Amino acid sequence: MQTGLDVLHTTDWDRTFHAYGASGDAPGRLSGLLTDDPDTLTRSLGYLYSAMLHQGSLFPATVPTVLFVAGLLDRPDRGRPYPDTGASPEPLRAALLGFVRDAAESATIDATDTEVAERARLEPAERERAIDAIRAEDEQVWEEPVLEALTWQAVADLRAAAPALRDAVQPLLTCPDALLRSRAVEAAAAVAALGGLDLDLSGAADMAETRDEAAVIVLAKGEAGGDTAEFLTHADPAIRACAALAPALRDDAEATRVLVEALEDPRAADQWFGSRPAAFGGHVRFTLVRTLAERARPEDAERLLPVHRRMAALSSAYTAERDCGPLLELAFPRTPGADAGGEPTGVQRAYLRALLDNDDLWAETVADFSVHLKGLGLPTDREGVRLLIGD
Template sequence: MLLQMICGGECPMSFGLDALETYDWSRLVHAYGQATDTPGHLRRLARHDGAAWEDTIVHLHTAVTHQGSVYPATAPVAIIIARLLQEPGFDRPISYSWREPQPLRAHLLDFLATVAEGTEPDRSESELWLIYHNTRQRDPDEPWDIESPAWAYDAVMECRSIAPALVDPVLRCLSDDDPRTRVAATSAAVALCLVPTVSSRRAEIVAIVEDRAWDAATFHERAEALRILDRFGGVSKSFLSDRHPGIQLVAAFSSSLAHDPDSASAVWDAVTDRERAAVWYSDSLSPLATIGWPNHLLHQAVDRVANFADLLPTAVVVAATSLHSTTFRDLEILLERAFPEVFSPGDSLNDEQRIFLRTLLDNSSLWESAPPRASRELDVSLALVGLPADHASLSAIVSC
């Protein structure tokens, strides 16, 4: 296999930055060619410098893995990253690209989840061989010819080979102090348990996820665990009567319960009950973008309710809520339902539209203290239905 070839036959399972010297990086490639720059990126993790960390995370997600693919350099990097997960300084939040800030440890867990997904767990080894194997003789001087798919099969199989060694380091992160890291660990653990070489631990990991769906410390952790559990078709109907109305909705929208009549009732009750809708925004850990709560659930709920008048209690809650990570996406969904026809100058508002927009205008957090990017999102949402983006002009329309 790849690691034995690179290490000359005897390759212990080394972890941590001390393992960087174990590999001949000139004989490994990532998405952009020889991986000789990868050790330098990994060493930046020891610097406890936010900008350096961001650069490394970008390298992991664009070069070491790329658009779901793994490379000969991926497996060595993954086992090194797994050993670094418990570094005490890695609880410091960073962000990169458009992503929400989260601890570096959570970003590293996301990388390991990507590695697991890149093993194409739904395909058998023989299927992968047929897809990737190139029968032409490899050039011994260029064993990882980037133009040839010959290395691709080996890269996938090597990531499958090392996947079992990643499980325990990931599971230890389930007890992390930061809920964002715990959510990332849950996702990574499930991604790993789908890899064929980790099948012996699948039942154990699914049981852990189900326990978290019942007992995790925050709503968002429970919702994410429940969403993941749905990948195994294992969402119990008992979640429809959970103590948390939000969890009832997560269960209601699971594929496991999609055709259950009690599921439809839970959706209807949630979107027509103002007090229940308010619970959607009660969790202070709302920036967990992995869930997109309540946006994706609201989207599905809106699709099930044809009359905006029935949605008005929920729309008022959303419009009155202090700025939230999904506020503008939620408002866009509701505005599109409130205005099925684009508003034009001279049009009149109906009573429901007027109440919704008046509530929106009264929410100072959306107009006075929203960051510029958020303000632009509100502008776009209003423009999509033909409404002006400035407070004074919209207020004039509502007052008519």
């Protein structure tokens, strides 16, 4: 399967599309990744995420784009794009590996190849009609079922590309640069999960020298469906927690205990890594508490109340939805459309009192947290919560 410049030159970009319509602009925009100018590189990387992987969504043009990007991974870094934050800019290949990882994750769906093929079934004439409509900027076509079928075809195509993506990423698993190795490990795990491929991280593991690298390897092993139970007793609490996040350990009591232990000091967990693994989308504590809540049942709410109190105590109006939302859902389970009704239980009162005890949670009104509270049938203001629990 072709990668790199071959894909850029042979793809009929006018007959495929991205988030904003026909992708005839792709060759010009993607070729910016071949320069060493930071401004151009930054714009081209932005294009990858705005047009080709818009808000994590896959499009038919995403597939040749990922294959083009994969073919650039063996090119030495000449320029660095500007970073999103004040951090030092990463090498271009680190950003490209991140895109490969993100695209693979967006296409990793719990469906067999046969099921995907069935959902992608589409008469060639119908596909051509849809492409013509997109090129004509017919807004109505975006609401038609044909677009869903074309998206499923993109999933199938990216699955088929997984071996080529693996081959492109593999050499970087043992490159001298530690950051590139870690990004390659993350990309390799996502590609393996996408295509149902074996994941061999032995070379990267042999070269790992830091907590950051070890954590990425353990997380990758878990993401690919591996058994990480042996790391639950590791001397490093960060490695133990990374092992506990593995989906295969969802029902493992020791993994749950490790997550609770890690959240005994959420601020410390946030400081574990110099270069935070991609598995943590934001503060480390967000992922830990979300996973813990997802694995628990409503009857576990009382046992997990100390965790909730610690999360509520350090939270703010801007992080409350991610800090407190997961365990609040556990304490206030609701059936969609049901009326909350009734007096709160003692445990529920304790959960709400923990929110009231932190002034920072109520210093400003932030939509995310207010919407979350409303969705649980709870008041969205501090006084309303006080009245509910009788304080």
